[in-house]
Amino acid sequence: MSHLTDSSQRFLFDGVDVRGESVRIASALTDMLGNQAYSPTLKCLLGEFAAAAVLISNNLKYEGRIILQARSKQAVSLVMVECSSERHIRGIAQGDLSADADDPMTLLADGQLVLTVEREAGQRYQGIIALEGGTLASALEDYFSQSEQLGTRFWLASDGAHSAGLMLQQLPAQLADGEKRSEQWSTLCLLTETVQADELLDLTPEALLFKLYQEETVTVYPPAPILFKCRCSRERSADAISLLPESEREEILAEQGDITMTCELCGTTYQFGREILPPQSAGTTLH
Numbered sequence: 001m002s003h004l005t006d007s008s009q010r011f012l013f014d015g016v017d018v019r020g021e022s023v024r025i026a027s028a029l030t031d032m033l034g035n036q037a038y039s040p041t042l043k044c045l046l047g048e049f050a051a052a053a054v055l056i057s058n059n060l061k062y063e064g065r066i067i068l069q070a071r072s073k074q075a076v077s078l079v080m081v082e083c084s085s086e087r088h089i090r091g092i093a094q095g096d097l098s099a100d101a102d103d104p105m106t107l108l109a110d111g112q113l114v115l116t117v118e119r120e121a122g123q124r125y126q127g128i129i130a131l132e133g134g135t136l137a138s139a140l141e142d143y144f145s146q147s148e149q150l151g152t153r154f155w156l157a158s159d160g161a162h163s164a165g166l167m168l169q170q171l172p173a174q175l176a177d178g179e180k181r182s183e184q185w186s187t188l189c190l191l192t193e194t195v196q197a198d199e200l201l202d203l204t205p206e207a208l209l210f211k212l213y214q215e216e217t218v219t220v221y222p223p224a225p226i227l228f229k230c231r232c233s234r235e236r237s238a239d240a241i242s243l244l245p246e247s248e249r250e251e252i253l254a255e256q257g258d259i260t261m262t263c264e265l266c267g268t269t270y271q272f273g274r275e276i277l278p279p280q281s282a283g284t285t286l287h
């Protein structure tokens with residue numbers, strides 16, 4: 001069943017205006033978490049953020065990415081996971097990386113959840129919601145209830161090595177009968193609320209959907225793979241270094257022989273020599 005790990009799967013219910021998405025992440029999560037020494041709590045937190053980011057990214061109808069981040073003034077100042085329309089994920093936490101808590105969300109207490117949608121073409125949309133306790137799933141549900149007309153629910157779980165999630169979302173109305181529509185939505189939400197974290201993490205998507213929705217006819221679409229992949233590059237690193245004053249770049253080169261930049265998200269180190277200086281001054285001394 002290894003082909004089913006690290007994948008996202010869409011499902012639809014016959015005759016019901018609701019779509020679902022099921023996600024599980026294993027290797028991509030291990031890869032994402034491997035570059036920093038995170039506490040078990042932070043691994044779980046990042047795992048839930050990763051599952052949520054993938055679920056939300058499935059709403060993207062164009063090339064781009066969503067960035068799900070939480071900022072707080074607590075021990076953990078930032079948790080961020082990004083997922084592209086190709087389901088490439090990367091993420092990071094900043095602050096006290098050894099912070100532990102029984103309830104991971106307490107590490108972000110009184111913080112803000114920020115959801116950014118970036119279109120490859122350049123447009124950017126950002127929404128913010130306060131984190132008022134509760135789970136990441138409930139914070140996202142608050143967010144969606146304020147920004148979308150369509151009901152959206154999340155169920156998320158992570159043990160730090162794996163993460164999994166389910167999302168249900170109402171589709172634009174196909175059924176003329178509004179009462180039946182909201183009744184069907186409520187029924188599916190109630191059925192899904194019976195799900196346990198270990199079932200989300202351990203059952204295959206097919207087994208999980210069968211267990212939850214035995215009475216429904218569910219169409220499951222082929223799994224779409226999820227990969228850990230960073231967007232950093234030598235060019236972007238060079239651009240960042242070029243923001244340093246030229247004299248400072250000269251100084252570092254004189255002292256260390258090169259300028260190196262390590263990406264915090266994937267650990268790749270980029271090394272530059274004198275080519276990082278503007279062409280006219282490369283190889284010359286400053287006056």
Ligand SMILES: [Zn+2]
Pocket residue numbers: 230231232233263264265266267268
């Ligand atoms: Zn990177």
